[in-house]
Amino acid sequence: MRGHNDLLVTGAAVLGGERADVLVRGGLVVAVGPEATADTAGSGTDVERVDADGLVLLPGFVDLHTHLREPGREDAETVRSGSAAAAAGGFTAILAMANTTPVTDTGEAAEHVLDLGVAAGLADVRPIGAVTKGLQGVELAELGMMHRSRARVRVFSDDGRCVHDSRVMRRALEYVRAFDAVVSQHAQDPALAGPSACCHEGEISGRLGLTGWPAVAESSIIARDAELALHTGSRVHVAHVTTAEGVEAVRWAKRRGARITAEVTPHHLLLTTDLLRSYDPVYKVNPPLRPQEDVDALREALVDGTIDAVATDHAPHARHDKEHAFPDAAFGMLGLETAFSVVHDVMVASGRMDWAMLIERMSTGPARIAGLADHGQTIRPGSPANLVLVDPGAEVTVDPGASLSLSRNTPFAGRTLTGRVRTTILNGRITAADGEVRP
Numbered sequence: 001m002r003g004h005n006d007l008l009v010t011g012a013a014v015l016g017g018e019r020a021d022v023l024v025r026g027g028l029v030v031a032v033g034p035e036a037t038a039d040t041a042g043s044g045t046d047v048e049r050v051d052a053d054g055l056v057l058l059p060g061f062v063d064l065h066t067h068l069r070e071p072g073r074e075d076a077e078t079v080r081s082g083s084a085a086a087a088a089g090g091f092t093a094i095l096a097m098a099n100t101t102p103v104t105d106t107g108e109a110a111e112h113v114l115d116l117g118v119a120a121g122l123a124d125v126r127p128i129g130a131v132t133k134g135l136q137g138v139e140l141a142e143l144g145m146m147h148r149s150r151a152r153v154r155v156f157s158d159d160g161r162c163v164h165d166s167r168v169m170r171r172a173l174e175y176v177r178a179f180d181a182v183v184s185q186h187a188q189d190p191a192l193a194g195p196s197a198c199c200h201e202g203e204i205s206g207r208l209g210l211t212g213w214p215a216v217a218e219s220s221i222i223a224r225d226a227e228l229a230l231h232t233g234s235r236v237h238v239a240h241v242t243t244a245e246g247v248e249a250v251r252w253a254k255r256r257g258a259r260i261t262a263e264v265t266p267h268h269l270l271l272t273t274d275l276l277r278s279y280d281p282v283y284k285v286n287p288p289l290r291p292q293e294d295v296d297a298l299r300e301a302l303v304d305g306t307i308d309a310v311a312t313d314h315a316p317h318a319r320h321d322k323e324h325a326f327p328d329a330a331f332g333m334l335g336l337e338t339a340f341s342v343v344h345d346v347m348v349a350s351g352r353m354d355w356a357m358l359i360e361r362m363s364t365g366p367a368r369i370a371g372l373a374d375h376g377q378t379i380r381p382g383s384p385a386n387l388v389l390v391d392p393g394a395e396v397t398v399d400p401g402a403s404l405s406l407s408r409n410t411p412f413a414g415r416t417l418t419g420r421v422r423t424t425i426l427n428g429r430i431t432a433a434d435g436e437v438r439p
């Protein structure tokens, strides 16, 4: 780990509130307000001043749903390149999905990803463990061994696949209850939306001749998992909710007292099915983009708390996997570097959400769901200095070529958004500034 120097962040609106100076030393916030001055840093230390005039200081973002591709598809992303993209996007912690090659379904595999994250040193990389061996949906993976490993796995997911066998899902939930872990479900009933389903089932899928992906394939799994959560007393998290029916199922489950949480991706908060008329494979994602009424339902649910978190589902794909005719292209979109700008533009600049709610949805909430102990969600003396400076007034025009990901499959290319990440600080050390990582 590179050494720390002290940081004196001056003039930012802390947590979107009052302007104050913040002093960071040894990886911790040590002072906020008038006592945060260079000489409180202790004589002789090299204090780096960060002029944050006009910026907002937030706790670092936490991503519950990142695909880093390593081991196995280092042509699409590596833990280091994904961590760099995360840092550029204001993330200080990211949970890495298990659909790697080999699958992260053993303690050793989880420790390997953890160690790669530490070596990269650009974000706190926490491996997610597979629910079933090889993501086959049949035999439970070594859930206990992954939890007891150095990786301390607290989130399990077969993402990319749905744990659709109810008996397997029930046993997984009963097993993880012992250590209060959570199962993050990719809610897609394969009997209703099979592997070729790639377009929201409706008028457009018919017109474009694309296999439909009906909302009920998502909502029926959410409802079943809610019942299993009630039956077992365990925690279920719903990955990338995309439909009004899925939102309603989560709302119903919460009303019944199920221990259920849910996430939404930035792309499902902004983009709609009609983009598929272009047949541009960059818009091929699983679950698919939905019509405007679903987008509106997701925005409402993110504000009323039915949806607890934003999660990127950052899904890098190498050019040779993505640039095919639409139905043959790989599923997935980049998301780490654009997440804040999209959420700020759609939800904060529009007045739907204030800074306190953005902090809850992009940092505090996901950290709580992931079981991350105090990752630094409150900016006060003694808390870990995992922070991000954002510029609410700056416009960003998304340039795929500027991405730190090894891949280029962003669906926001050329789009202008308000709100830019300026500087990211991980354990008191600047990891990225203006889209470039600190070496």
Ligand SMILES: NC(=O)N[C@@H](CC(=O)O)C(=O)O
Binding pocket: 067, 099, 159, 160, 161, 186, 284, 285, 286, 287, 313, 315, 316, 331, 332, 333
């Ligand atoms: N979202 C996607 O379209 N693809 C994800 C898998 C997933 O999240 O379902 C991937 O790993 O590429």
Ligand SMILES: [Zn+2]
Binding pocket: 159, 160, 161, 186, 239, 240, 286, 287
């Ligand atoms: Zn998924």
